Amino acid sequence: xxxxxxxxxxxxxxxxxxxxxxxATAPLRFHVYVFVMLIIxxxxxxxSIPIVRSASFPWESGDPFLLNPDYPFSLKHVNCDVVIYGDxxxxxxxxxxxxxxxxxxxxxxxxxxxxxxxxxxTLALDTYLQNNAPPKFIVMQFAPETLSxxxxxxxxxxxxxxxxxxxxxxxxxxxFIRHPAQAYDFAIWAIKAKVTSFIRPSADFASTQxxxxxxxxxxxxxxxxxxxxxxxxxxxxxxxxxxxxxxxRYSSDRTRVLINVSPLPSCSPIASLVAEGTRNVTxxxxxxxxxxxxxxxxxxxxxxxxxxxxLELAAQLSAGTRP
Amino acid sequence: xxxxxxxxxxxxxxxxxxxxxxxxxxxRAAVVSWLAFSSLAFYAYWRLEFVWLLxxxxxxxxxxxxxxxxxxGRSKSKLTVLTLAITANLATLAFFKYLFPLIHFIDxxxxxxAQLANVILPLGISFFTFTQIAYLVDLSQDTADPQDLxxxxxxxxxxxxxxxxxxxxxxxxxxxxxxxxxxQLRWRDIALGLSWFTLGLCKKVLLxxxxxxxxxxxxxxxxHLTMTGAWIGxxxxxxxxxxxxxxxxxxxxxxxxxxSIEFPFNFDSPYKATSIIDFWSRWHMTLTRYLTLYLYNxxxxxxxxxxxxxxxxxSRKALRTAGGFGSLVAFPTITTMFxxxxxxxxxxxxxxxxxxxxxxLTVNHAWRIFRREGSILSRVIxxxxxxxxxxxxxxxxxxxxxxSASTRNALDVVAALIGQHDIGFAELxxxxxxxxxxxxxxxxxxxxxxxxxxxxxxxxxxxxxFGSGRLVLWRPNWFWASxxxxxxxxxxxxxxxxxxxxxxxx
Numbered sequence: 001x002x003x004x005x006x007x008x009x010x011x012x013x014x015x016x017x018x019x020x021x022x023x024a025t026a027p028l029r030f031h032v033y034v035f036v037m038l039i040i041x042x043x044x045x046x047x048s049i050p051i052v053r054s055a056s057f058p059w060e061s062g063d064p065f066l067l068n069p070d071y072p073f074s075l076k077h078v079n080c081d082v083v084i085y086g087d088x089x090x091x092x093x094x095x096x097x098x099x100x101x102x103x104x105x106x107x108x109x110x111x112x113x114x115x116x117x118x119x120x121x122t123l124a125l126d127t128y129l130q131n132n133a134p135p136k137f138i139v140m141q142f143a144p145e146t147l148s149x150x151x152x153x154x155x156x157x158x159x160x161x162x163x164x165x166x167x168x169x170x171x172x173x174x175x176f177i178r179h180p181a182q183a184y185d186f187a188i189w190a191i192k193a194k195v196t197s198f199i200r201p202s203a204d205f206a207s208t209q210x211x212x213x214x215x216x217x218x219x220x221x222x223x224x225x226x227x228x229x230x231x232x233x234x235x236x237x238x239x240x241x242x243x244x245x246x247x248x249r250y251s252s253d254r255t256r257v258l259i260n261v262s263p264l265p266s267c268s269p270i271a272s273l274v275a276e277g278t279r280n281v282t283x284x285x286x287x288x289x290x291x292x293x294x295x296x297x298x299x300x301x302x303x304x305x306x307x308x309x310x311l312e313l314a315a316q317l318s319a320g321t322r323p
Numbered sequence: 324x325x326x327x328x329x330x331x332x333x334x335x336x337x338x339x340x341x342x343x344x345x346x347x348x349x350x351r352a353a354v355v356s357w358l359a360f361s362s363l364a365f366y367a368y369w370r371l372e373f374v375w376l377l378x379x380x381x382x383x384x385x386x387x388x389x390x391x392x393x394x395x396g397r398s399k400s401k402l403t404v405l406t407l408a409i410t411a412n413l414a415t416l417a418f419f420k421y422l423f424p425l426i427h428f429i430d431x432x433x434x435x436x437a438q439l440a441n442v443i444l445p446l447g448i449s450f451f452t453f454t455q456i457a458y459l460v461d462l463s464q465d466t467a468d469p470q471d472l473x474x475x476x477x478x479x480x481x482x483x484x485x486x487x488x489x490x491x492x493x494x495x496x497x498x499x500x501x502x503x504x505x506x507q508l509r510w511r512d513i514a515l516g517l518s519w520f521t522l523g524l525c526k527k528v529l530l531x532x533x534x535x536x537x538x539x540x541x542x543x544x545x546x547h548l549t550m551t552g553a554w555i556g557x558x559x560x561x562x563x564x565x566x567x568x569x570x571x572x573x574x575x576x577x578x579x580x581x582x583s584i585e586f587p588f589n590f591d592s593p594y595k596a597t598s599i600i601d602f603w604s605r606w607h608m609t610l611t612r613y614l615t616l617y618l619y620n621x622x623x624x625x626x627x628x629x630x631x632x633x634x635x636x637x638s639r640k641a642l643r644t645a646g647g648f649g650s651l652v653a654f655p656t657i658t659t660m661f662x663x664x665x666x667x668x669x670x671x672x673x674x675x676x677x678x679x680x681x682x683x684l685t686v687n688h689a690w691r692i693f694r695r696e697g698s699i700l701s702r703v704i705x706x707x708x709x710x711x712x713x714x715x716x717x718x719x720x721x722x723x724x725x726x727s728a729s730t731r732n733a734l735d736v737v738a739a740l741i742g743q744h745d746i747g748f749a750e751l752x753x754x755x756x757x758x759x760x761x762x763x764x765x766x767x768x769x770x771x772x773x774x775x776x777x778x779x780x781x782x783x784x785x786x787x788x789f790g791s792g793r794l795v796l797w798r799p800n801w802f803w804a805s806x807x808x809x810x811x812x813x814x815x816x817x818x819x820x821x822x823x824x825x826x827x828x829x
Binding site for chain 1: 799
């Protein structure tokens, strides 16, 4: 009689351990073995720190938002009348030369990508204000999702890069410990970028860089116009408290602060919700543009789109300067 | 929380090990409580609300175990409580696992198009339910001892096995948590456990997830599969499933070993099996043991008694008669595997998978009993290449049903496999080279020692086509430490796009 549905002859093979190998070779002490085994991946992950801090990494990363991470910190005594700050929608959507031409006000754009804003807060703006005279206007523009303060499922390569470049490892450590998955993804991303840069040349951002320099800080991505909406991020209510706190913090007798929501394509599925949700929160109404004005993720504008958004801002500023 | 996630590797595991090391100085109660708490936290990380289901299940079953123990010597009362407990467990399982799929099936079949709710399947519900049922059954039969609450909680929830097994038997685990043992971290066990875990992680991240896209692609378009595409998909799936689940089992065994807890093996080179009977003694071994102990044996015993009551013999000779074979072998085997199929999921394809294996096993038993020794067919099938190949082929066909979204899809794949659709030679050129990685992987599976053999956890290493296999046996030396450390680097490289484990859905 069989013992079960699978009473194979091999079934009863005993699980007797073979300890003889201890004497057969020159074994490491077990704690040295564990140390050697773990130090290799630990060093591998740690290698991302010098990689990220190297001078060439912003170019090697292939990330256009890292092309000019030090720009806001390099502006000293430029004393702009209008300082544009915010996330990547401001960086890619507001052209200082257009605003200057339309308003006669000297304009700088020191916006950074959202992840830098999330990680380093307003460090770039604070540094600018320390090194320059107070501006007449600070214009902060954010995408709807940045206004919402919802950070779930958000990957922060640019922010963590700048954190490691601007702060010591000890200072950066708490952020990495609080977000282990993000820290791991970031380390692998940085190492992969470095390895990739050895294998093939980095993406050509020459035109992007040329526009950035000639137009005082607007970053136009080297991408063709979009033909349809692709971004399906769910709508989350903007955080009015955060917006008001931000405004109070930077407003003064000499400086007026405007906090704007970035334009969306008219095909955006959350357009009506954003328009409604930001009505009493931001200083501008939501603008809807044709999808062809966008070149990336329904958020980042083409040169043509940036010109239109900049003219809208100029009109808003002109209205604000009238007696 | 996945074993192959940064949260687990860089936060959870180091914290639990550190807590174990510190609390180990305060004795058993502190360590067992810490591990039980950590395991519940591990489960809560997935969805906090389902911790209450797990806690409820443990509370009810523990209470039943105390009542059963209280009624020892009074078999009728014990049986009543046991029946109630099993019913409650199976009802919970049925609610979460089968009720809504069944309602949806009826809705689809009848075309009612009703707006039906759905329910999320709690992770590991099958595993923690069956573990507890087995304990209650054994307790009622006086083959298990009563446990204090915290030990029982840890037995059920210990995080390495909580989500997808191995299915533990209380007799092999409870003594390891018992009083009298030293609850200190042992470097030897950490070294072995870490090595075991790393090999499992490599199986999952470096192998299973590489095969997955080609399997997924084939099974997503079953109606348009060519013969070539079907074989590529089915072979990739066979390797994905094996490396995924055996990788998970290796990780679980390795994790437990870091705490000096020994888990039973769950895989033993199943694709080297020389028969289907041999296959089930190597594939998901703890499930096979569970099925044998708690389904097959009771069915076989019932059939034996029934025949005896009718005055029919149950001897070895009786097995050679059609009636004897049918009631003593075919009936318990097919019934057991039918239920095993249902356990794997709510869907006709899982039932077909189970019944198919039941038929395979029955044919295998029939072959053993009725074959003519020395015949040409016997000699041909006994050749290693033939019997391993035939077994693998049979397993592949059953896996088509296991993987497919429906029986219709599975039949499409089977039809494609046997050339009912286009042959599709062009796919040999159109598929990327990675789709043919199985050509390299299969000889490794058939030729190399398995994880427990590599780690010297069995007394003998079976000879392979690559010789004795001695060259790849683990030693705690510089070579192995640096090699496994380098493999961990490769895992980290690929882990960013790693998927969940296949057996989480059960």
